[in-house]
Amino acid sequence: MENNRLVEIVSDEEEKLTGNIYLGRVEKVVNALDAIFVNIGNKKNGFLRLKDIPEEYYNYFSLKKIDKGTKLLVQVKKDPVGDKGPQLTANISIAGRYMVLFPFSKVIGVSKKIEDENERARLHDIAKYISENSNLGVIIRTAAEGLDESYIQSEMDLLANRAFEVLEIFKRKRKAQILYKEENLLDYVLREKLTKDVRLIITNNLKHLETIKKYLKIFIKRPKIEIIDGDTFDYMNIYKYFRELFSRKVSLPSGGEIIIDKTEALTIIDVNSKHFVKGKSQQETAFQTNKEAVSEIFRQLRLRNIGGIVLVDFIDMDSNDMKNMLLEQISEEIKKDKSKIEIFGFTKLGLLEMSRKRTVRSFFENYISPCPVCGGAGFIVSPKITIKNLYQKIEEAPKEAKEVIIKLHPHFKNLIEKSKLKKVKDLVYHIHFTYHDPKSFEITWKI
Template identity: 35%
Template sequence: MMPYPQQRLHKEYSNSIVWIGMSTDILINSRSYEVRLALVENGNLSEFHMQRPTEKGLMGNIYKGKVVRVLPGMQAAFVDIGLERTGFLYVDDVSFLPENLEVGCPARNASTNPRTQGIRIEDLLSEGQNIIVQVTKDPIGTKGARLTCHITLPCRNLVFIPQTDHIGVSRKIDDETLREELKKQIEEIRPEGVGFIVRTVAEHATREELEADMEFLLILWDEIIVKISHAKSPELIHEDLDITLRSVRDFFTIDVDRLIIDDEKDYKKLLGFVKTFAPQLHNKISLYTDPIPLFDAYNIEVEIAKAIEKKVWLRSGGYIIIESTEALSVIDVNTGRFVGKNNLNDTIFKTNIEAAKEIADQLRLRNIGGIIIIDFIDMESAEHREQLYETFQEAVKKDKSRINILKLSEFGLVQMTRKRSSENLYQLMCESCHYCSGEGMIKSRRTICYDIFRKLSRHTNKNHGTTVTLRVHPRIADILENEEELTLGTVEKDIGRRIIVASSKDLHIEKYEIIWQQ
């Protein structure tokens, strides 16, 4: 966590002094090689996103692809969209745009969910077939992109769903009167036969803003239709906004007090974007020009470094450990240095409650998705378990990702899922250790010494000579010449040769060379 020290004076914008207190800010550090976005809520780093030109995300992009393989056993297909790895398309996500699709016409498909109708993937797709798809999940690890044929186009206030005739409203708008009013407005202004979803940020939008968004989306869809008709396969049809413009579309809600960016070119680009889609935000966007780097001034660099560590300390002195595998993530809660004041049950309960809030923050910050298992400290009280569950449910409400949480088990385990649409922060910023190949552990020094001894003993009768030289890492040389000195002498007697230990800094600690002198 990163509280601002003593409500410190931060920066000066437009000749007015700005104090950093209980606020929500979007900070964008933009460079040619990398753009980083930090969402800071009340002085705490809540979300972190980054985009590199060499590793640009694909989510939201629309492609004209070609089916390369149909898998009846999995009811799915691999689709070539022009990337290194083919995309993956489930039968539930298959639909087709009308063959006679024209500009200005609805793109509705009469079919519904193929699986509920008993239609199989092999009845719908065949190898070599062209198909229009959109990326719903970026490639993660060894897996290709997840694809769908159900196209959606987001704008600031609305999401256009050209293949449906449906009006939806974000679940986070819980005022039923407002929900109905928004539905009524969309019904009055939308073209016949197309669908829209009203986004959470539209809660305070005017009718004119909704109309402007709708007009933009309809024009964009017509442009996509034209591109589809002329595109070859595989080919990119539509590319989603970059992270700078997405900051306004996806993160700049009514709760955000300001957006600060440190690149003048992107600053002007942002101003042009909000002038069209959200003119009321114009005065909330500032250009950062101080010599101290933006992320250093807000202490973001330190928080990013902490966000890829496995151990997260709690204020009480307890801590959580976060471990991720390809299949799931495991979070373990420990009391650590926290010993409490009254009794053990109270100490455990307070640690679990604090951990629940921190875990919710860490899942969001690190963008951890998929299956998640949380091992809270076991509690005897059923009332305490219920309070912990309710606390955790409340803590994850700030998270925009879809979350499903099961009740605490008697062992204190929580099983949950969080929608995974892109790589988590650890995957984005780290790579497998070239020492341990991602195992997280290497052989101990003593184990390596004993490996050497065994190998020396196996070669006793195979060579002549009086000496053998061991080229080893300096840490292995140290243990051979000190702690294992007696054992080394015994091995010398067994093989009938003098052993010379040569320290070599250029060797990996697990690697060594045995050089037999003739």
């Protein structure tokens, strides 16, 4: 939580595969896609693009060609979504709190979120030294800012041992299987989310204490740990925020709102001023609403873990200065998000184009299922069409029929009248509004 508002949920509702390393067997090579499908021992085969296999990988394993049945060491890059299997990479990485190690890459880098140039240079020198002495790629993470070199070196030794163990197991095994699993939820949250800005950690589990303290060792000013009885989410009013996530509309403080719609290809966010009319002019009202919307949009991206292409339809602003001020605000919001976000600017139609890297399942995929009535379309056949079909069915009544029992969805209670049905066919009508499907009906004839 930030400023008493929920900004992120990390869930283990479904098993997270991202980061796991597998021994895989090639099932199919698809030259048209420049990709291969790999059996990793799960229900769905993984998808590996050939460009995600580094040159060093071929050299290390003496690979000349990849055919069906070839044994590969692969890592899940993105969790499976819908009918799509997990996306894989052969550029294996082992992530720690302060650094990420790459056995098949000579990359050297420092997190872009570290802005101090002197600190960046110091950490780059450390990364270069580690890489040259270990023959491994190294990227220093944001959490290493200001950290003594000994901590970074200590973690490097740990990660290098893990990488070596994975490679040794891979050489011995033959069957498709998991070789390395990402840490449990508690370790993952503390590794990824615990920064010097955290002031309070709340838990209702005494067993968590030892793990939490392990991660707090390097902090000079340590956050307070609060242990409570009962439900921590209830204690912090999380469930209220959680319920709001099932709505596509999110209210803004001054009366405006944003509307979030997810499609197969992208997420669209619409900004409306709605009840906010206090600005001195239409342009000022638009700018103030858009400013509030920026903060809420980037909060919702993290909260709902929305990834992929995102289009934002802000309220029209004629002033380029106003647009530039919005882009500056957006740059500040991006710094709060650990996921990589790219801003491509405003289109000719005034839509803001951006993308956010997705690795694990979003809120939608974890907590929302398609409606069994509309199949996820968000709409159903008009009641008029259903009633027209009912009339047609009554016209085809058996000659000997005297009465008819019709079962309709409660949705039709004020839409259908016996008098109108009698004009179609003179029968005794028994209408029950108990049918489960608003797109259809059930008819039983009584002779």
